Amino acid sequence: MHEPIIKESAIRDVEFGENVVVVIPVNMYECSIGDNSFVGPFVEIQKGVRIGHRCKIQSHAFICELVTIGDDCFISHGAMFINDTFAGGGPARGRKELWRSTSIGNNVSIGTNATILPVKICDNVVIGAGAVVTKDIAEPGIYAGNPARKIGGCERCR
Secondary structure (H helix, E strand, O other): OOOOOOOOOOEEOOEEOOOOEEOOOOEEEOOEEOOOOEEOOOOEEOOOOEEOOOOEEOOOOEEOOOEEEOOOOEEOOOOEEOOOOOOOOOOOOOOHHHOOOEEEOOOEEEOOOOEEOOOEEOOOEEEOOOOEEOOOEOOOEEEEOOOOEEEEOOHHHO
16 A cells, blocks of 8 residues: 655745735745735646736636736636637646636626636626636627627616
């Protein structure tokens, strides 16, 4: 019988703004979190991620390398960000040059269990629960489905 290699989750080399609340356990490293933001439990935020001011990251969210999130954003439970598009027919397997970036604007809400592929999302967007965002979103509004498509305007975005 073999013993596994055990690695603990940690908060390492994170640049925190003022009044940030983090509920452990989390795994956060080499990233930055803006003023007055909240990070719930069981969240992973990877190297190089930048999260703006007054953001709320709910439990079980995964924010991978190459993601930037603007100010006043809400990332709901279980939201997943992807940086590997399997461009070579499978996982990049350490070939980071195949990864792509994601940019989220200000005042964006991403619903529970949404999946965000490498895209740009403009300001004032709501992404519905379970949506899969596969293409850039350049117009404010509400987007839902797989693949996500605009289903309406956004009253709070005006």
